Amino acid sequence: MEKITLELDEDNFPQLLSRYSPEKIKEMAIDMALKHYSERPVTAEMMYSCLANLESDLEGMFPKS
Numbered sequence: 001m002e003k004i005t006l007e008l009d010e011d012n013f014p015q016l017l018s019r020y021s022p023e024k025i026k027e028m029a030i031d032m033a034l035k036h037y038s039e040r041p042v043t044a045e046m047m048y049s050c051l052a053n054l055e056s057d058l059e060g061m062f063p064k065s
Helices: 014-019 022-036 044-061
Strands: none
Touching: 014 044, 022 044
């Protein structure tokens, strides 16, 4: 498997970065990508897509005041 490096910035992923370590975020992205795309090899694009959905969910649960 190709080594994938995720680069998340505070502007696009503030909820994730404030709640989880980089290692945990990558672990979650891999798990989500494997569940959603089980028939294909995991790619960085798949992982970013899953994390964007999770970020959106967290924003809905924890809106800024």
